[in-house]
Amino acid sequence: xxxxxxxxxxxxxxxxxxxxxxxxxxTLDIDLDASRSGQVLTIVFNQKTHVVVNSQAPLQExxxxxxxxxxxxxxDNSNWVDTRTGTxxxxxxxxxxxxxxxxxxxxxx
Numbered sequence: 001x002x003x004x005x006x007x008x009x010x011x012x013x014x015x016x017x018x019x020x021x022x023x024x025x026x027t028l029d030i031d032l033d034a035s036r037s038g039q040v041l042t043i044v045f046n047q048k049t050h051v052v053v054n055s056q057a058p059l060q061e062x063x064x065x066x067x068x069x070x071x072x073x074x075x076d077n078s079n080w081v082d083t084r085t086g087t088x089x090x091x092x093x094x095x096x097x098x099x100x101x102x103x104x105x106x107x108x109x
Contacts, residue, residue: 001075003057007039009075010055010062014041016109017053017093030101045100053093062089066096080109 001009014036021034021043034043040054052065056072062080064071073080073089080089093107 001060003060006057006060006075007055010039010057013062013080013089013109014039014053014055017041017043017107020107024105028105030105045097049100051093051096051100064089064092064096068096068099 018034018036018041021032024030025032025034030045031047032043032045033047034041036042039057040052043051043053045051049067050065051067052063054063055061056063059072060074061083062073064073071092072083074083075081081087082089082092088109090107090109093109094105097105097107
């Protein structure tokens with residue numbers, strides 16, 4: 001994939017996650033703040049727990065930094081897949097966010 005194709009995919013993913021976080025704040029009354037600066041999306045839960053999702057264009061990867069660790073994802077023509085475990089970005093974010101807030105939360109990408 002070209003760099004411009006990667007950046008378009010990365011923008012779309014970051015936008016989807018950001019929109020969902022804003023929706024959770026408004027409809028589920030979850031204490032969070034989501035902010036984006038360029039290719040970096042930061043979500044702060046309960047004013048203390050940070051999750052950062054960002055793109056790494058030179059590597060064509062999406063990265064996640066969370067309390068449970070750091071994760072790298074490559075696009076496999078249909079999903080962003082963890083380079084170590086094979087878990088999808090959507091499944092991992094769902095697990096990370098659910099663990100932080102203490103209730104099931106599903107990320108749809």
